Amino acid sequence: MPTKTVGTAAEPAAPGGSARERLLAAANELFYREGIHTVGIDRVIERAGVAKASLYNTFGSKDELIRAYLQERHARTAGRIGAAMERYSTPREKLLAIFESQADYFTSSEFRGCAFMNASAETQPGSSIEQVSDEYRGWIRALFTGLAEQAGAPDPAALAGRLVVLYDGAGLSARMDRNPGVFADVRVMAAALIDSALAGG
């Protein structure tokens, strides 16, 4: 046994799973916490406990790794919000559940704002990252619109647009002021918005 080859040194995160899974877990931690541009390839592979060639065999480029990281982020957010909505039955409650799910997220120690916003701030307009971001934006807007329609809002798109503003504002305020407590205000504002729209707005 000349050298120990499997399991390099530390594997701080995601000790199990395929190379792809470990890379995504490491990218998720580092890119989200420190920024996609600040974190280099070497940091990612060291964290994942994976060889550089494995990264390039699996993803082809750093840009593709970033895309995959954002897509997984989208999927996780969708799962989290979906689970929160399932606990309620009426469209109005489901709408408020979206904000509550975000509030939980704000209070977690890893919270560093919207991953898509952060990534977008580091990339040029027209980049392939923008496309993933647009998919996420379209998804959240469609979610609000569908629920607004089910709730019987006279103009579901208009209500959804305003709820998106609230959704964005909550995340940005929580991030920039490092104050997850904005949620209390946001919940009241969202409820008022919904009720006013349903009443006849």
Next chain:
Amino acid sequence: MPTKTVGTAAEPAAPGGSARERLLAAANELFYREGIHTVGIDRVIERAGVAKASLYNTFGSKDELIRAYLQERHARTAGRIGAAMERYSTPREKLLAIFESQADYFTSSEFRGCAFMNASAETQPGSSIEQVSDEYRGWIRALFTGLAEQAGAPDPAALAGRLVVLYDGAGLSARMDRNPGVFADVRVMAAALIDSALAGG
């Protein structure tokens, strides 16, 4: 006259003014449009038509240049909002003028979201950039709080907090959806928030 030394080649922006002013103008354009990490020193000095030594004599480091860029951004925003508020006399109108001023800004072609948010996404927590950002956040919150108090709101801090959420949400939505039209919604939401608070909220 052996070589032409002053006025290197192009000076695309800010042809007049001191080296400091030209550097700040170039930094403002490039950092805001492409990100503080993406843009290197060489691009800034080329754009400013200034020697590298001048940058380091004036600012000492890239980090200090970034700080100065953000501080100027803060001053410009304060000036823009102040001018918008001066056109009105009542606190309620002044509050709405803040949102109108931002709406004008959203429609400008250079708009790329909140400069402090963007810079913050590219820096580690605890960095010296965070401090400049905090000053900006404190200023805008104090502005809202003071006006809410003058308007006679029973809880000025609470109203200000909600207006900040709206302010943030407007900027983020306009940026991520590339849709300055959110302003129409935001204005209505802000007016409703203010009137509800003044009525007895």
Next chain:
DNA sequence: GTGACAGTAGACAGACCGGTCTGTTATTGT
């Protein structure tokens, strides 16, 4: 066994980064 496969370690290339330093030129005060 043996060959295909997926992984590891790490050297390397070429570009770019922030920052320092040398040497030159234009302007200004006296």
Next chain:
DNA sequence: ACAATAACAGACCGGTCTGTCTACTGTCAC
């Protein structure tokens, strides 16, 4: 006239970045 100042151009340094490449090593099917 001349010294001082401030700006210029640009070479240079050590370090880091993404991405490629070679060589080695376990595992599993057959």
